[in-house]
Amino acid sequence: MSLPSTQQTLAITTAQGAWEVYPYPVHEPQPDEVAIKIEAVGLNPVDWKVQAIRYFSNFVKEYPAILGSDAAGVVVAVGEGVADFAVGDRVLYQGYFTNRLSTFKQYSVFPSELVAKIPDTITFDQAATVPLALATAALGLYNAGNGVGLVAPWKEGGRGKYAGQPLVLLGGSTSVGQFVLQLAKISGLSPIIATASPRNFDLVKAFGATHVIDRKLSASEIAAAVKDVTSDPVKIVYDAISLEHTQLLAYSVLSLGGTLVLLLPSLIPEDRLIADSDSKKVVIPFGNFYLENNRELGKSLYAVLRELLETGEIKASPFLRALPNPVEVLPEGLVGIVDGLARLQADKVSARKLVARPHETK
Template sequence: MPEQKALYLAEKQGAFALGTAPIYKPGPGEILIRVESVGLSPGDWVIQDLGVLVETYPAILGFDLAGTVEELGEGATRFKKGERVYVIPHLTRNFIQLVVFGGAGSVGQAAIQLLKLSGFDPIITTASLRNADWLRHLGATHVLDRNLSPEELHAEIRNITPEYFTTIFDAAGALETQNLGYDLLASGGTMAAVHPDAVKPEKKVEDKKSFFMFADPNIPQNRKLGNSLFANLTELLENRDFKPNHVEVVPNGLEGIIPALERLKSGVSCVKLVAHPQESA
């Protein structure tokens, strides 16, 4: 059976290692994609560090993939061989929004733009102030310094609006931002965070919810929204209504992903790291 190179997470909370995997044969209604670009996601190192979301190992991770259609399964008629496509592989979980903590990250930038397109106002976000102009360009109405203490951020947000929030999206997911976000929630409000729930138990009350959010358009309750978003994505990009991330391509193909994930874990700002698997030695 033909094989391809693959980057495996060998075991739960283990190390990444380069190996091989059989090339998939698409079944009825399926397509085979030749992957040409892989966007590195915080989810990749979170899964490695915390051992969440994935149950079976060894595992091949990856959340943002782009390439060309290589082969069509029986009855697959929507796409043509050689057509350029973008996909989000299936893992599992849910999506929500309003105050956006961590606005300069890839997820935060997308959230700000979707909030703007959905008519939200104001859109308050936190980020390094060197990225403030770009985030305002994307649609943020207020950019607050992420280096402020939780107490200072609370006061700044209260100066913008005295109202408490029914929805908060924490694209940073840190202990400090989750607890601040929970404090800012109104009765009946909900906060979604991109890392496991870190709200202090003593803060928890029955009428405020917080949960670990992973946006997967493939699960049944998200398919209608996912289909709508991706059906309109090309037009949104062409019209510049939705602006892509600044991109930095990391060298050395699959091997380059391992040090790049360490760099991502340490913190990158306002840039999407992308690897080209076909450049592996």
């Protein structure tokens, strides 16, 4: 299969500018890269934030800016030195914030060491829900420096290593939360205590939570419910929501000597952080394996990801067919992404992943 010379992309032409379908050249793979025909892209909150919020737009260094992170598709060309992939392989990967590596387009390239083959049992739509959320969950739990630093369960001695050690997760039904639950289960962490809306209790338990608490309870009620489940010190709290009220709750639940994982900048009062600086650690993983300090963990996970997906130990959201967390495919290819991002920004998407198919763009 040969690469075309041009393609359709979804881009913003100026900082905080409007989205528009934009023609752009197709890149050839460089050494150690693969070129991928993108069959499905998954939408994430970071996509609208990079477009709408100045803090996040600092990630973008060129305009027009093609955004997008999660993707699945078919390898259509391989660069020099690539031995593990061939034309026709079905793959998933997580792009990055450059026009060359982003995913709101029809073709892209990416380093082969951060691309994973996918089983035939998983569709492209399902596979496109995995990369960013899985990376964020994994980095928060297993990376050193910007994570808790646990031994990953796919590494020697890591599987089941943390039996009897509790974990508290705020936001169990979020995309990141679902992967935190699955990884925590493989790591042996127990009890795994998560918050969620009652309508998502079964979903959250299916992904690995041993106990679920109604997220609408007050902070004091949630903290009390955690203590009812376990009297052991809670050394790991993962806040997959990371708004001010959840950060304060998470920090209060965290025991001395523990680590709190946040996904957004800390809103915990500085005086509290200073007072606990020797006993409570706060980390913020940047959920992308492309960065140098995250890459080794990403390489090790992507080397075994197909197997984890095949066995079902890691599940794309809708792979649990009996559960109410489907993929919703947006109409009109890249054009449909605009409305999908607006829905994410308005918090009108719950327990489902929005996916677009770039080649359906008219």
